[in-house]
Amino acid sequence: MKAIISNKYGSPDILEFKEVKNPIPDENQVLIKIYAASLNYGNLVLLKGEPFLARFAFGLFKPKYIIPGGDISGKVESVGKNVKHFKPGDEVFGDLSGCGWGGFAEYATVPENSLVMKPSNISYEEAAAVPMAATTALQSLRDKGKIKSGQKVLINGASGGVGTFAVQIAKSFGAEVTAVCSTRNLDIIKSIGADNVIDYTKENFTKNNELYDIILAVNGYQPISAYKGSLNQNGKYVMVGGSGAQLTQAMILGPLLSMTGSKKLGSFLQRPNQTDLIFIRDLIEAGQLKPIIDKYYKMSEVPNAFRYFEEGHTQGKIVITM
The missing domain is CATH 3.90.180.10 (Medium-chain alcohol dehydrogenases, catalytic domain)
Incomplete structure (x- = not known):
């Protein structure tokens, strides 16, 4: 072969x-x-x-x-x-x-x-x-983020593989989704159901005074302190990708920052899981994920x-x- x-x-x-x-x-x-x-x-x-x-x-x-x-x-x-x-x-x-x-x-x-x-x-x-990207999105939102219907979820880096699945999966759980991407990706992100779209070339979401229950960091970079400032009380920041600096901060500073207050910050690593892949397949067949x-x-x-x-x-x- x-x-x-x-x-x-x-x-x-x-x-x-x-x-x-x-x-x-x-x-x-x-x-x-x-x-x-x-x-x-x-x-x-x-x-x-x-x-x-x-x-x-x-x-x-x-x-x-x-x-x-x-x-x-x-x-x-x-x-x-x-x-x-x-x-x-x-x-x-x-x-x-x-x-x-x-x-x-x-x-x-x-x-x-x-x-x-x-x-x-x-x-x-x-x-x-x-498989890998959708499972990463599912596990990070459901298992690490503990997503619930009605929550406000922000996805930074929404136009890549994990990000496009995360937007749709968060919507399937009944969340209000804000997606962050570049200008050329705005139409794609709107087409998959994001409630709000932020063009990071024109607006820094960490400075608009909006607060979120879950922030999923898939790509791009913001200081972990800025992510923390954009979380609601009891909010969760989950890092699944991005720059080396973002990874280092999530792994080292995340656990320390989580020890003070009710906001939780950390990284997440996907694990292959047949049951989760069946769940994802069912979403696809139901027309909720593409x-x-x-x-x-x-x-x-x-x-x-x-x-x-x-x-x-x-x-x-x-x-x-x-």
């Missing part, structure tokens, strides 16, 4: 498009013919080995997982004898980041608990855009896809077609 190979850490230039042996499923695995995959921030961490602490999970001196790619969609080719919930021909999607990656390839062997039946009302390409896709690349063009992703201006997701 054809696959993207990464034998060392570095820039997109080190990626190779080559023939490798087809994977063979064991008795507990499903063999998937992959139709589409997508890019997430975790793919960039796996490519570069940065931040350095990530290497303790991905391999200290070179990548432990030589075929990158987490989010996939495709069709079941065969199943191991112990697999109970899938059969050949099933249309599936899932997140491979918790079971060895390997999504930038024509085939992959996957534990069945990493897969869910694909939503019936979207394409393989759209389905591949969903993936926004910026660009499509062929598998042979994955290095170019990474270069575009690194620019940091993606509208929704980047999808890789096989």
Whole structure:
């Protein structure tokens, strides 16, 4: 089969498009013919080995997982004898980041608990855009933010992969959503249901005297003290992306600031979860959630896809077609 190979850490230039042996499923695995995959921030961490602490999970001196790619969609080719919930021909999607990656390839062997039946009302390409980003949005709002109907939620960096899902998921919980993005993304954000949209090139939301029950920081940068000042009493600030400075402040200062007063500030890291992916699939089939896709690349063009992703201006997701 054809696959993207990464034998060392570095820039997109080190990626190779080559023939490798087809994977063979064991008795507990499903063999998937992959139709589409997508890019997430975790793919960039796996490519570069940065931040350095990530290497303790991905391999200290070179990548432990030589075929990158987490989010996939495709069709079941065969199943191991112990697999109970899938059969050949099933249309599936899932997140491979918790079971060895390997999504930038024509085939992959996957534990069945990493897969869910694909939503019936979207394409393989759209389905591949969903798992990691949508799960991040769901878990950060529901589990970390404790979102409730009627709350005021602000999403900073609303036009990227996680942000576009977060806007829609927050609306599905009955929240009033304010989305922060650049001028060129205003129409996209309005189209997915944001109640209020702030153009950060013209207005700093931390200085408009508005207060929010949840602030989800997906991209961009504001000092953590400014985020705290924009929270209601008992409000929660959840950092899931953004600049290195934003990450450092959330991890180090967040817990300290949370010790004084009722406002809670901290970071969040997504965990692959089949139950959550079923929940997301149901939202998609109910018409409450749709993936926004910026660009499509062929598998042979994955290095170019990474270069575009690194620019940091993606509208929704980047999808890789096989």
